[in-house]
Amino acid sequence: MKDFKKNSIKTTPSVWEWNKIGKVSIQESNDPLVSVSYIPEKLIVSPQYFIQNIPGALPDLYIRNQVQHKLIEAAKLLPNGYKFVIFDGWRSIETQKALFYKMKDFVKRDHPNFTEEETLTATLRLVALPSTDIEKPSPHNTGGSIDLSIADNSGRLLDMGGPFDDIKETAKTAFYENESKVNIKEAVHVQENRRFLYNVMTQVGFTNYIEEWWHFDYGNQNWAYNKGTEHAIFGATKPLFPWV
Ligand SMILES: C[C@@H](N)C(=O)N[C@H](C)C(=O)O
Numbered sequence: 001m002k003d004f005k006k007n008s009i010k011t012t013p014s015v016w017e018w019n020k021i022g023k024v025s026i027q028e029s030n031d032p033l034v035s036v037s038y039i040p041e042k043l044i045v046s047p048q049y050f051i052q053n054i055p056g057a058l059p060d061l062y063i064r065n066q067v068q069h070k071l072i073e074a075a076k077l078l079p080n081g082y083k084f085v086i087f088d089g090w091r092s093i094e095t096q097k098a099l100f101y102k103m104k105d106f107v108k109r110d111h112p113n114f115t116e117e118e119t120l121t122a123t124l125r126l127v128a129l130p131s132t133d134i135e136k137p138s139p140h141n142t143g144g145s146i147d148l149s150i151a152d153n154s155g156r157l158l159d160m161g162g163p164f165d166d167i168k169e170t171a172k173t174a175f176y177e178n179e180s181k182v183n184i185k186e187a188v189h190v191q192e193n194r195r196f197l198y199n200v201m202t203q204v205g206f207t208n209y210i211e212e213w214w215h216f217d218y219g220n221q222n223w224a225y226n227k228g229t230e231h232a233i234f235g236a237t238k239p240l241f242p243w244v
């Protein structure tokens with residue numbers, strides 16, 4: 001626990017280039033999607049987009065089987081009493097689209113003088129493009145992305161310096177590592193909590209999206225690009241329901 005809080009966050013790459021990530025090849029492994037609901041000892045499922053009535057969001061959360069194994073491995077590193085709180089996993093394109101336009105509206109509201117290109121760039125910091133191109137799927141649509149935090153034994157989310165889906169610059173994973181930007185004495189517990197989540201997840205092989213302390217990837221193009229692996233193993237997919 002001490003080391004998880006002590007080791008600083010070293011996010012890579014320093015600049016996120018979606019166009020380069022979209023060029024990583026995908027060799028689909030056909031790993032199935034599984035529900036994250038069945039390990040209540042270590043995981044709490046809080047499907048934020050379903051709760052918030054975002055179109056296309058499901059009440060259960062799904063991730064690839066291998067991702068679930070990695071998540072369990074990470075959960076075993078949590079000290080007694082701590083649990084992961086999972087906000088989102090696999091995401092439909094309908095939901096990705098709805099989030100994209102919601103975030104774009106926030107950007108337009110906050111920066112009314114931005115050009116269309118500036119608006120798009122700022123939006124893409126907050127949410128990936130809703131893509132139906134099988135060569136560059138939206139990360140969550142692959143079942144390889146998870147949005148999550150940690151709750152303590154009193155059932156409270158750890159203070160990460162801002163909520164899930166915070167659109168402020170302070171949401172950048174390493175924001176609180178920069179002593180010139182924050183009063184680190186006051187923010188030391190935020191720095192430690194972010195390090196805790198980041199180090200537990202990356203220790204088992206996840207990579208992080210540098211703009212969001214809550215977003216982690218395994219097996220998709222984000223992960224392959226970050227890890228420098230030859231190819232990604234998860235492309236676009238969807239859960240299978242016998243009656244749908
Ligand atoms: C919308 C936010 N929770 C998120 O997941 N953003 C990343 C960039 C994504 O959409 O893949």
Ligand SMILES: [Zn+2]
Pocket residue numbers: 088140145146147214215216
């Ligand atoms: Zn995410």
